[in-house]
Amino acid sequence: MIVLEFKLKGKAKQYRIIDEMIRTAQFVRNKTVRYGIDNQGVKLVDLYKQCAIxxxxxxxxxxxxxxxxxxxxQRAIFAIQRFFANCQAKKPGKKGYPQFQKHTRSVEYKTTGWGLSTDKRCLTLKDGFGDGKFKLIGSRDLHFxxxxxxxxxRIVRRADGYYAQFCINVERKKELISTGKTIGIDVGLNHFYTDSDGETVPNPRYLRKSEKALKRLQKRVSRKKKGSGNRKKAINKLARKHLKVTRQRKDFAIKTTPGAVKSNDFVAYEELQVKNMVKNHKLAKSISDSARSQFSQWLEYFGKVYxxxxxxxxxxxxxxxxSNCGNLVKKTLSTRTHICGCGTILDRDRNAGRNILAKGLKQAGINLNTVGHTEINAWGQTDLYSLMAASTSKSTD
Structure with missing residues (x-):
């Protein structure tokens, strides 16, 4: 499944109709959640009947x-089912029942209620609201x-306009020549990430760079009279700036991950609980700014593609x-160099990257303790095929 996004170009009257559609969709979702609260053990079929009513x-x-x-x-039933699944699994943290939404920003269509023009450059929404035809603005082509x-x-409302997302049922696969290399990736704050070979990617810190402008825009919002048109304009400018930072993070993650995936056949990374990490108020902003969750999601995605x-x-x-002897060397966050009694002196993040690689290989059934460290060459790179061959020969012996 791939998603292609286009900006919708229409008239102001058409945009107001889309707002009405989104409010209606929010009403339907909240009513079905209310029905789920009042009727335990509700099923999707029951909610479909409520929609008809x-x-x-x-x-x-x-x-x-x-x-x-x-x-x-469907959104409502999935939220309800997720709540009960988390309760049954005794997942730590709050597991509040799905709440009523106040600021829904999208509405979804399946196979009916919309149509494309013959050149696939225009979208028409055909339900009872009758909002007419929109021109699709984007670099992708639906002709394929x-x-x-x-x-x-999915019709989405954002601070800078309205967008249409097309969910297309095709599989994206690309063939690459195997490199036989492996890496472990440690995501940090000083650098965006450091791998087991010692290569680093600088942290762009988009939020920190935009912080001054965001504070200025926030002040403008607070100075405007509540309910006034000027306040709405100031809020929109602030939202656009936040949207820009979000897009910068996503763009950076999309452009960074393919390089790590293409040049290696095996990539191990830390499964970090970002939701718990941001509870540390001293580091929350820096952790959020590093977009760790997006990076891991795109790693998994490009791993499947390639x-x-x-x-x-x-x-x-x-x-x-x-990473050399396995001894525990306790460090504070300010200690950036790993110094062990065995004589190993490494950058803290590179040492972590090598440990992550060893754990990943062990999870994959390739044990570095069995193979030894002879396969790590002078450049710090590990040959995946020699590791697998050695591991197999040791197990058969």
Missing amino acids: MAKEFEWAGKLNSMARQAMA YAAGEIKQI GKTIIAVPPQYTSQEC
Whole structure:
């Protein structure tokens, strides 16, 4: 499944109709959540029936396409099921029941309620709201995909306009020549990441660079009178700036991960619990600015695209253990050099990268303790094929 996004170009009146559609979708979602609260053990079929009842009870709700209403019911049932699954698994932290939404920003269509022009440059929404035709602005081309491959369309409202996301049911696969190399990646704060070979990628710190402008825009919002048109304009400018920072982070993650995946056949990285890490208020802003969650998600994605092995390993003691002898060398966050009694002196993050690689290989069934360290060459790179061959020969002996 791939997603292609286009900006919608239309008239101001059409945008207001989209806002009405999104409010209606929010109403349907909240009503189905309310029904789930009042009726324990509710199923998706029951919520679909409630959508049909709502369409008859509220004339304006009936204007929304039936599949769009069902899509909001699906959102509600998935949130309810996730809540009970987390309770059953005794997942730590708060597991609050799905809340009523106040600021929904999207509405979804399945296979009906929309249509493309013959040149696939214009989108028409055909439900009861009748908002007309929109021009699709974007660099991607929908001509490569048949109409039957488009399984879903999502209309999204953002600070800088309205967008259409086309979910296309195709598999993206690319063949690459195997390199036989492996790396372990340690994501940090000084550098965006450091791998087991000692290579580093600088941390762009987009939020820190935009912090001064964000504070200035926030002050402008606070000085405007509540409910005034000028305040709405100031809020929109602030939201656009935040949106720019978000896009910069995403763009950086998308451009950084393919290099690590393409040049290696095996990539191990830390499975960090970012949600828990940001509870440290001294580091929360820096952790959020490094976009660790996005980086791991794109690593997994490009691993599937290029057919590479991507493994997430637990982060416990990766910075404290010596990658050479395995002894525990305790350090504070300010200690940036790993110095062990065995004579190993390494950058803290590179030492962590080597430990992450060793854990990843062990999870994959290739034990470095069995193979030894002879396969790590003078450049610090590990030959995956020699490791696998040696590991197999040791196990057969």
